[in-house]
Amino acid sequence: MSRHFVSIEGLSKVYPSKEQDLVVFEGANIGIDKGEFVCIIGHSGCGKSTILNVMAGLETPTTGTMIMDNKEASGPSLDRGVVFQNYSLLPWLTALQNVSFGVKARWPAWNKTKVDAHSSHFLEMVGLSGALHRKPSELSGGMCQRVSIARAFATSPKLLLLDEPFGALDALTRGVIQDELLKIWSETQQTVFMITHDVDEAILLADRVLLMTNGPHARVAESVKINIPRPRNRANIIEDPAYYKIRNYLVNFLVKRSGQLSGSAGQVGGATQEVDPSVEINPQSEQSAALKAVI
Amino acid sequence: MASLNMKATLLSLLLLLVGLGIWEAMNQAPSATAGLSEYELMMGGADQEARVPPPSQVFSHAWDELSDPFYDAGPNDKGIGIQLAYSLYRVLTGYLAAALIAIPLGFVIGMSPLMHKALNPFIQVLRPISPLAWMPLALFIIRDSEGSAIFVIFICSIWPMLINTAFGVANVRTDWIKVARTHELSPLKTAFLVILPAAAPTILTGMRISIGIAWLVIVAAEMLVGGTGIGYYVWNEWNNLDLNSVIFSILMIGIVGMLLDMTLAAVTKLVQYED
Numbered sequence: 048m049s050r051h052f053v054s055i056e057g058l059s060k061v062y063p064s065k066e067q068d069l070v071v072f073e074g075a076n077i078g079i080d081k082g083e084f085v086c087i088i089g090h091s092g093c094g095k096s097t098i099l100n101v102m103a104g105l106e107t108p109t110t111g112t113m114i115m116d117n118k119e120a121s122g123p124s125l126d127r128g129v130v131f132q133n134y135s136l137l138p139w140l141t142a143l144q145n146v147s148f149g150v151k152a153r154w155p156a157w158n159k160t161k162v163d164a165h166s167s168h169f170l171e172m173v174g175l176s177g178a179l180h181r182k183p184s185e186l187s188g189g190m191c192q193r194v195s196i197a198r199a200f201a202t203s204p205k206l207l208l209l210d211e212p213f214g215a216l217d218a219l220t221r222g223v224i225q226d227e228l229l230k231i232w233s234e235t236q237q238t239v240f241m242i243t244h245d246v247d248e249a250i251l252l253a254d255r256v257l258l259m260t261n262g263p264h265a266r267v268a269e270s271v272k273i274n275i276p277r278p279r280n281r282a283n284i285i286e287d288p289a290y291y292k293i294r295n296y297l298v299n300f301l302v303k304r305s306g307q308l309s310g311s312a313g314q315v316g317g318a319t320q321e322v323d324p325s326v327e328i329n330p331q332s333e334q335s336a337a338l339k340a341v342i
Numbered sequence: 343m344a345s346l347n348m349k350a351t352l353l354s355l356l357l358l359l360v361g362l363g364i365w366e367a368m369n370q371a372p373s374a375t376a377g378l379s380e381y382e383l384m385m386g387g388a389d390q391e392a393r394v395p396p397p398s399q400v401f402s403h404a405w406d407e408l409s410d411p412f413y414d415a416g417p418n419d420k421g422i423g424i425q426l427a428y429s430l431y432r433v434l435t436g437y438l439a440a441a442l443i444a445i446p447l448g449f450v451i452g453m454s455p456l457m458h459k460a461l462n463p464f465i466q467v468l469r470p471i472s473p474l475a476w477m478p479l480a481l482f483i484i485r486d487s488e489g490s491a492i493f494v495i496f497i498c499s500i501w502p503m504l505i506n507t508a509f510g511v512a513n514v515r516t517d518w519i520k521v522a523r524t525h526e527l528s529p530l531k532t533a534f535l536v537i538l539p540a541a542a543p544t545i546l547t548g549m550r551i552s553i554g555i556a557w558l559v560i561v562a563a564e565m566l567v568g569g570t571g572i573g574y575y576v577w578n579e580w581n582n583l584d585l586n587s588v589i590f591s592i593l594m595i596g597i598v599g600m601l602l603d604m605t606l607a608a609v610t611k612l613v614q615y616e617d
């Protein structure tokens with residue numbers, strides 16, 4: 048087995064309770080290579096955020112370990128930058144101060160000039176050079192999210208964890224920030240792990256999409272390769288022959304198989320199946336059924 | 343069109359004038375016509391009914407007092423400025439001592455559920471005690487009227503600050519704590535860079551409530567311990583039957599209280615943030 052940059056083995060999370068313990072997910076094995084962009088999709092409540100929080104070190108797993116860069120990763124660390132779903136900016140600081148908050152934590156020895164220059168560089172990258180000195184309350188939701196992305200990228204973490212970063216944004220703004228994220232990612236060669244609800248977003252951004260079955264006892268059932276050349280953008284991606292195959296496969300999983308597979312951990316033995324829909328032939332009936340279900 | 347502020351100011355002035363006018367008209371000494379007894383003359387008017395001095399008299403008295411606020415002519419005759427300074431000194435000493443204890447302790451209570459549970463019964467019992475009820479015990483233990491007055495201020499201003507600090511610290515959004523954790527901030531840095539600014543508006547609200555209570559209590563406390571201070575001054579002038587001074591000092595208590603509150607309100611504004 049090839050050694051991944053990040054490898055998660057046998058991860059599970061159980062919330063104990065008086066009547067019946069809640070097994071959120073179990074037997075999760077995830078491998079992420081350096082520079083890879085991985086998305087994870089699953090129904091609401093299946094435990095995506097829980098996995099991400101465990102990876103961020105904000106929660107302890109019930110079983111399993113995470114190895115990153117040949118070291119066990121436990122507890123929060125500046126090596127793993129997090130963009131939270133609700134931005135989590137500090138409202139008493141300006142955009143620039145929010146970013147330099149992270150930069151100062153990362154490089155305590157830097158002087159103010161250097162910290163500010165580095166921070167404003169990353170705010171420029173997300174197109175916010177005009178709003179450096181505004182507080183989050185004076186920024187729109189999309190702008191706040193961009194500050195939060197700039198804060199995470201500015202500390203150059205080894206692994207970037209994004210929890211539905213665009214969930215609260217309108218489609219137009221989301222498109223703009225997706226493009227910005229792709230741009231920074233290709234410039235910085237970051238390793239990214241991102242949660243999303245949006246199949247199209249996952250196809251646009253990811254090298255691989257992990258599919259989770261429904262909870263409780265959720266599993267990371269499949270790892271779907273997104274075999275579409277880069278650079279991608281929203282306009283040209285739909286012309287790629289693989290696009291609809293991949294899209295149908297993902298939608299079909301979410302609509303039908305995520306429920307069917309749930310709770311059947313014993314059958315598959317917890318292994319994550321690798322799939323490449325661009326070369327595999329799916330039964331036509333399933334495809335059209337899936338399409339009908341979405342449209 | 344005049345703005346709302348302009349209108350409000352005009353209305354306030356009008357109400358003030360009407361109020362003063364009624365007060366003045368109702369309390370005029372009847373014109374000395376004829377045959378007043380010596381006693382009546384001495385009392386400054388004709389009838390037996392006690393009269394509140396009219397505003398004109400109070401203001402002319404206020405003018406005299408305020409034109410020389412810091413004179414000192416012996417223990418029972420000091421200027422209003424000196425008396426207020428004594429009271430302010432006691433209030434600020436007790437208040438700052440309370441803040442020095444209440445804010446760190448509030449942090450501990452707010453951050454540790456164990457400490458919260460352990461200390462809460464004491465707070466709940468001690469808080470409803472009238473600050474003046476401590477006075478005899480304070481006088482016995484401290485054996486000094488000055489120290490006892492400061493202690494009473496200390497004990498009455500500690501509770502709102504303690505409770506608000508604990509509440510503000512305990513309710514800092516977990517998202518912000520997570521930000522601190524993912525940036526590997528030490529507990530001390532988290533306290534100063536995240537929790538303190540996040541809880542500052544709540545803490546300052548507590549401090550504002552406290553200074554208000556302290557100013558209320560100092561008047562009563564000084565009436566009890568005597569000697570100096572605005573509370574003692576009011577009571578002393580009442581014993582002298584000098585109602586001009588009584589009314590004048592009541593007004594001064596109100597004005598100084600308002601200034602204290604305005605100061606804290608201005609500081610609160612500095613740390614306020616919009617979420």
Ligand SMILES: Nc1ncnc2c1ncn2[C@@H]1O[C@H](COP(=O)(O)OP(=O)(O)OP(=O)(O)O)[C@@H](O)[C@H]1O
Binds near residue numbers: 062092093094262
């Ligand atoms: N502290 C907790 N105690 C008990 N149960 C919890 C706790 N946190 C989360 N859960 C449960 O774990 C499950 C997974 O939650 P999680 O937030 O990871 O879902 P999610 O996949 O991120 O959902 P969404 O897509 O809606 O964000 C849910 O059923 C939730 O009720």
Ligand SMILES: [Mg+2]
Binds near residue numbers: 095096097
């Ligand atoms: Mg979630």
